[in-house]
Amino acid sequence: MIIKRFGTWALRSTTLALTLPLLGLGMSAPASAGTCTTQGCGGEVTNNSSMPIRITNCWSDSYGASEEGDKLGCVKSYNVNYWFAYNSDVELPAHDESKWHFYYYDTDAFRAYRGCVTKYHYWGAPTSTADRRGKASLWIKITNLDHVYIDSISC
Structure with missing residues (x-):
């Protein structure tokens, strides 16, 4: 487990070190869905709770750090609960990780359900x-290479 975490940390640190010089040139990546095709290239969610959590692979800069509501405007109506496209959202099952799902290698947000903690x-x-x-x-944005762990959901 320590080696696995160190490997992920090292990969993310290297990616950050290579990306920082580009930020100075005004070449930052957009916050909306990208075409991230390698595990670890974007935000990740690990669901350690006993309930599913809704995640999305799109985000609009106009939302800010969070956005209220059940559905995000960037999610195409035909991509709700769809694992195989960008601009989609899905229920990540309990004890699953977004990094195992190709179109969610770069997960942009997760949803804290109404009526729940x-x-x-x-x-x-x-x-x-x-x-x-x-x-x-409430949809909560995952920034760049952040890794979010869902610890529990109680309703």
């Missing part, structure tokens, strides 16, 4: 809580 953390960070009891669902 979702606990999650980014790799190496403390646990955060999205308490949506009495509120609408």
